[in-house]
Amino acid sequence: MNLSNSFExxxxxxxxxxxxxxxxxxxxxxxxxxxxxxxITGTDIVDQQLIDIFLGAFGNSGMTLGIFDSIGKNAxxxxxxxxKKAYIDEKFDSIIALGGGxxxxxxxxxxxxxxxxxxxxxxSSATSLIQKPLxxxxxxxxxxxxxxxxxxxxxxxxxxLSSHYFMPNLVIIDPRMTRVKNGKAVFAxxxxxxxxxxxxxxxxxxxxxxxxxxFAAIQFICENFLTLxxxxxxxxxxxxxxxxxxMSGCAFSNVEAGMLxxxxxxxxxxxxxxxxxxxxxxxxxxxxxxxxxxxxxxAEALLPLAGHDEYAAVPAKQRLEKTLKVIGQFLTELSVKxxxxxxxxxxEAGIESSMIDDILSNLKxxxxxxxxxxxxxxxxxxxxxxxxxx
Amino acid sequence: xxxxGYYEFCCSVKLVAGHDALEKIPSLLASLGAKKPLIITDKxxxxxxxxxxxxxxxxxxxxxGGIADNVPxxxxxxxxxxxxxxxxxxxxxxxxxVGGGSVIDTAKGVNIVVSExxxxxxxxxxxxxxxxxxxxxxxxxxxxGTGSEVTLVAVIKDQExxxxxxxxxxxxxxxxxxLDSRMTMTMPPFITAMTGMDALTHAIEAYYCLQxxxxxxSSAHAAISMICKNILDVTKNPGNKDGxxxxxxxxxxxxxxxxxxxxxxxxxxxxxxxxxxxxxHGACMSILLPYGLEYNMHKRRNEMSELLLPIAxxxxxxxxxxxxxxxxxxxxxxxxxxxxxxxxxxxxARCFKEIMDREGKPSVPREKLPxxxxxxxxxxxxxYNPEDTDYEDNLMVLEAAWEGVPLDTSRIRKG
Amino acid sequence: xSNLVRKVNAGEKVLKRLYLFVFxxxxxxxxxxxxxxxxxxxxxxxxxxxxxxxxxxVMPKGPWMVIGKVNGKIKYLGWSIEGIRLNLRLAINNIEAxxxxxxxxxxxxxxxARNRIIVDGxxxxxxxxxxxxxxxxxxxxxxxxxxxxVKRYPVWWxxxxxxxGRILIxxxxxxxx
Numbered sequence: 018m019n020l021s022n023s024f025e026x027x028x029x030x031x032x033x034x035x036x037x038x039x040x041x042x043x044x045x046x047x048x049x050x051x052x053x054x055x056x057i058t059g060t061d062i063v064d065q066q067l068i069d070i071f072l073g074a075f076g077n078s079g080m081t082l083g084i085f086d087s088i089g090k091n092a093x094x095x096x097x098x099x100x101k102k103a104y105i106d107e108k109f110d111s112i113i114a115l116g117g118g119x120x121x122x123x124x125x126x127x128x129x130x131x132x133x134x135x136x137x138x139x140x141s142s143a144t145s146l147i148q149k150p151l152x153x154x155x156x157x158x159x160x161x162x163x164x165x166x167x168x169x170x171x172x173x174x175x176x177x178l179s180s181h182y183f184m185p186n187l188v189i190i191d192p193r194m195t196r197v198k199n200g201k202a203v204f205a206x207x208x209x210x211x212x213x214x215x216x217x218x219x220x221x222x223x224x225x226x227x228x229x230x231x232f233a234a235i236q237f238i239c240e241n242f243l244t245l246x247x248x249x250x251x252x253x254x255x256x257x258x259x260x261x262x263x264m265s266g267c268a269f270s271n272v273e274a275g276m277l278x279x280x281x282x283x284x285x286x287x288x289x290x291x292x293x294x295x296x297x298x299x300x301x302x303x304x305x306x307x308x309x310x311x312x313x314x315x316a317e318a319l320l321p322l323a324g325h326d327e328y329a330a331v332p333a334k335q336r337l338e339k340t341l342k343v344i345g346q347f348l349t350e351l352s353v354k355x356x357x358x359x360x361x362x363x364x365e366a367g368i369e370s371s372m373i374d375d376i377l378s379n380l381k382x383x384x385x386x387x388x389x390x391x392x393x394x395x396x397x398x399x400x401x402x403x404x405x406x407x
Numbered sequence: 408x409x410x411x412g413y414y415e416f417c418c419s420v421k422l423v424a425g426h427d428a429l430e431k432i433p434s435l436l437a438s439l440g441a442k443k444p445l446i447i448t449d450k451x452x453x454x455x456x457x458x459x460x461x462x463x464x465x466x467x468x469x470x471x472g473g474i475a476d477n478v479p480x481x482x483x484x485x486x487x488x489x490x491x492x493x494x495x496x497x498x499x500x501x502x503x504x505v506g507g508g509s510v511i512d513t514a515k516g517v518n519i520v521v522s523e524x525x526x527x528x529x530x531x532x533x534x535x536x537x538x539x540x541x542x543x544x545x546x547x548x549x550x551x552g553t554g555s556e557v558t559l560v561a562v563i564k565d566q567e568x569x570x571x572x573x574x575x576x577x578x579x580x581x582x583x584x585x586l587d588s589r590m591t592m593t594m595p596p597f598i599t600a601m602t603g604m605d606a607l608t609h610a611i612e613a614y615y616c617l618q619x620x621x622x623x624x625s626s627a628h629a630a631i632s633m634i635c636k637n638i639l640d641v642t643k644n645p646g647n648k649d650g651x652x653x654x655x656x657x658x659x660x661x662x663x664x665x666x667x668x669x670x671x672x673x674x675x676x677x678x679x680x681x682x683x684x685x686x687x688h689g690a691c692m693s694i695l696l697p698y699g700l701e702y703n704m705h706k707r708r709n710e711m712s713e714l715l716l717p718i719a720x721x722x723x724x725x726x727x728x729x730x731x732x733x734x735x736x737x738x739x740x741x742x743x744x745x746x747x748x749x750x751x752x753x754x755x756a757r758c759f760k761e762i763m764d765r766e767g768k769p770s771v772p773r774e775k776l777p778x779x780x781x782x783x784x785x786x787x788x789x790x791y792n793p794e795d796t797d798y799e800d801n802l803m804v805l806e807a808a809w810e811g812v813p814l815d816t817s818r819i820r821k822g
Numbered sequence: 823x824s825n826l827v828r829k830v831n832a833g834e835k836v837l838k839r840l841y842l843f844v845f846x847x848x849x850x851x852x853x854x855x856x857x858x859x860x861x862x863x864x865x866x867x868x869x870x871x872x873x874x875x876x877x878x879x880v881m882p883k884g885p886w887m888v889i890g891k892v893n894g895k896i897k898y899l900g901w902s903i904e905g906i907r908l909n910l911r912l913a914i915n916n917i918e919a920x921x922x923x924x925x926x927x928x929x930x931x932x933x934x935a936r937n938r939i940i941v942d943g944x945x946x947x948x949x950x951x952x953x954x955x956x957x958x959x960x961x962x963x964x965x966x967x968x969x970x971x972v973k974r975y976p977v978w979w980x981x982x983x984x985x986x987g988r989i990l991i992x993x994x995x996x997x998x999x
Contacts, residue, residue: 023423023424023425023426023427023428024422024423024424024425025421025422025423025424025431026421026422027421027422028418028419029419030417030419031415031416031417031419031577032414032415032416032417032622033413033414033415034410034413034414034415034620035410035411035412035413035414035936036412036413036922037413037916037918037919037922038413040915040916040917040918040919041915041916041919043832043882043916044881044915044916047535048535048538048577050538050539055827072830073833074918075830075832075833076832076833076834076835076917077832077833077834077835077838077839077882077883077916077917078832078882078916079832079882079883080832081829081830081831081832082829082830082832083827083828083829083830084827084828084829084830085826085827085828086828099826100826100827103826103827107827148438148439148440149439149440149540150540224424225629225633225656225660226422226626226660228625228629229622229625229626229629229660229663230622230625232625232628232629233408233621233622233624233625236408236621237408237410237621240408253410256410257410260410260621264621264622325713325716325724326725328716328721329716329721329722329724329725330725333721413936414936415936415937533942533943534911534913534940534941534942535940535942573945616935617931617932617935618935618936669935784949784953785945785946785949785950786945786946786949787941787945787948787949789949790931790934790935790949790952791931791934791935794973794974795972795973795974820974820977820978821974822973822974822975
């Protein structure tokens with residue numbers, strides 16, 4: 018890594034992971050000076066059975082909680098306004114988001130609204146008003162997550178707001194909650210988190226702190242993803258993947274978004290393909306391209322991908338090639354054992370090379386310093402054709 | 408990567424690192440709503456010209472509310488209460504701590520008093536006594552180091568009652584830690600070696616003790632790699648800016664690792680040598696580190712084998728068969744101590760009998776070892792050590808470390 | 823409460839509380855007994871000042887095991903900490919964590935490493951108390967279970983010490999003297 022560059026790193030989130038982690042919530046809230054949490058969740062997103070297990074964990078704590086369980090797949094701003102009123106009227110003092118994706122986005126919005134009641138979230142600069150931490154926010158992942166719950170991003174009213182104050186104070190990863198029903202629910206999202214973690218680990222603005230989170234995320238996914246797809250009920254694998262998702266969000270919050278993430282975000286709205294699948298298709302192409310550019314550290318990904326022994330056995334000059342090979346093999350295995358095939362090219366995924374100009378204009382590249390239009394075009398063309406990279 | 412049945416991890420400190428990181432302090436304080444910091448430091452740091460570098464870097468962006476340089480080598484309750492009064496009199500709204508472990512601990516203590524609007528630190532010594540975030544605290548370490556800039560503990564001594572109090576709370580974590588290479592450039596080789604080995608010990612113990620977890624493991628891995636790559640070079644070439652920055656970052660990473668994974672035998676015995684004989688902490692760490700590894704090897708051989716990669720690099724790692732990697736780690740640590748001994752003209756001690764005090768007398772007399780072994784029974788770090796220890800075990804390790812001979816592992820009573 | 827948000831009161835875990843109550847009552851009386859029977863326990867308590875009181879128990883409402891040194895003698899003082907000035911408190915975070923410890927799924931050292939137990943008070947005394955508890959567990963439990971609870975089972979104890987001590991401690995615990 019290039020230490021002549023300075024870096025900054027923030028991750029205010031405490032992680033509790035493992036056996037009986039849920040039961041710690043009362044004591045953790047107490048240490049955050051909170052005693053009356055409002056739990057928000059959605060029965061469309063989290064099974065009633067899991068909600069019951071969650072509530073059971075408060076037994077003997079003497080706490081009173083409020084629970085709202087109607088968050089749907091798209092967080093509704095009028096619903097959040099009503100929740101704000103309920104929070105203030107009933108004097109709740111903290112928020113627990115049970116479940117990922119839209120539940121956590123709703124929780125982040127609600128938290129700004131109750132901590133800064135005059136903030137107008139339709140204004141994208143609302144986050145600059147935040148001068149100190151918001152009310153305590155706890156995230157409890159269930160069986161589906163996007164990997165962005167622990168990040169500084171929140172999807173609110175169709176826009177993406179960003180502030181380190183959005184990151185939860187506490188993540189409670191309990192194997193009873195993270196047990197997966199089937200591979201389909203986690204496949205694309207885990208691939209997306211994998212790609213984000215890899216980009217954080219190999220990018221130009223990587224630093225030792227983002228590396229700690231990204232390293233652990235990549236290793237957990239490499240070591241557990243296939244097991245999870247083969248035996249979804251495997252609670253250890255489910256726990257490991259949930260950890261990886263949380264860690265990738267933390268790493269991602271501290272680096273500039275990489276090519277893979279940006280390509281997925283810039284796809285035309287009419288494309289149906291899931292982000293994680295598109296990112297996986299592009300991954301070998303982006304890495305092969307960046308591997309030849311200075312300032313990237315693609316070859317270093319071999320350590321978390323393959324482990325100590327394999328990393329040490331490969332001479333430095335051959336590491337890039339080996340990294341691309343390991344990635345290719347992993348993606349092939351996932352494609353075979355996963356619930357769906359990872360397409361061999363973007364064209365197969367429904368993204369024709371004629372769409373490249375549209376994608377480039379969505380990327381807003383004039384603000385960019387790291388990569389320019391030629392770089393993206395080269396990668397997209399290679400990915401559309403499905404050219405071999407290793 | 409090992410996923411424990413249960414773990415907790417937290418590092419909510421914002422880390423800012425670079426060759427000119429100090430200049431960012433004004434805007435960082437502004438984002439916390441602060442603009443009049445009290446600078447807390449000690450005479451050594453001020454005398455080395457480091458405070459001037461800090462004030463030059465920040466005075467255009469903040470109003471400096473005062474500079475207090477009377478922190479003693481061991482933190483002191485009286486000084487904490489006095490500095491808290493100074494903060495209040497000068498209407499400060501933040502603290503910048505520039506110095507080593509005791510300066511940063513003192514600043515944490517002062518922060519408790521001023522944030523709770525109290526006059527005496529002792530009222531807050533219980534677990535859970537702190538309930539709210541404290542005032543903004545920026546830590547600028549000048550050693551690499553104790554890692555205090557990222558720990559949730561402050562140890563304050565009541566010099567009158569001869570009591571050492573430990574305050575533990577997540578609220579004690581500094582808001583921001585600034586790692587600037589200029590702050591460690593003036594450290595003489597002997598101190599560089601000693602504080603560097605302290606940091607290495609933190610990272611290594613964190614990697615194999617009972618509370619180890621994935622994030623402390625990856626922090627420790629990175630810390631060990633950065634420290635081992637740079638410690639000898641920076642000891643020999645104090646002006647190496649990149650090396651200094653790498654050591655500072657490595658020491659913070661080691662601090663993050665051990666504050667989330669705790670430490671074991673090395674710190675347990677090391678604290679006790681320090682409290683009975685007054686020996687500097689870093690010297691105790693360097694000497695005891697190989698013994699901590701030997702004592703626990705029957706329980707943690709796999710973890711110790713993994714350490715060979717960050718310590719020695721891939722070229723050496725691949726040539727050593729798996730079943731002797733842990734032993735090689737111990738050998739390399741002893742070699743590092745030897746190399747540092749040469750590089751510091753003999754001042755870096757490799758065993759307890761080599762440590763001399765300022766008058767040239769042995770700092771750790773052999774007759775005192777039984778007292779040290781007994782004192783270690785009162786220290787909490789043994790809880791986190793993989794293998795149990797009692798008085799006899801402690802004495803066995805201390806005797807070997809005094810003489811500078813490898814531990815006779817056949818004498819270890821294995822649980 | 824508004825129609826939107828449902829209120830939920832945390833329930834009670836009656837059977838688990840009962841188990842812990844019995845366990846802590848028994849262990850407390852066993853500590854009192856061990857202080858009379860075992861030399862190592864006596865030595866640990868000699869280092870503790872007269873009038874010292876400590877408690878081990880479950881947050882937030884107990885049960886607790888309260889032990890004090892009264893006129894030089896170690897006494898079990900009951901299951902409640904209300905109104906008692908404690909010098910040392912070993913508080914287990916929640917009832918499930920206590921069940922993990924007292925059904926030996928997590929040994930004391932591991933539970934401490936996992937932040938399940940918070941030590942409030944001076945660490946040197948906490949270390950003595952933990953050592954005493956380890957010794958008492960070796961007496962109370964058969965080897966196969968005690969090995970789960972303590973970090974290192976003392977295989978070097980002479981048989982006489984373990985078996986005679988066990989009989990004496992059980993007798994004194996049950997009869998309360």
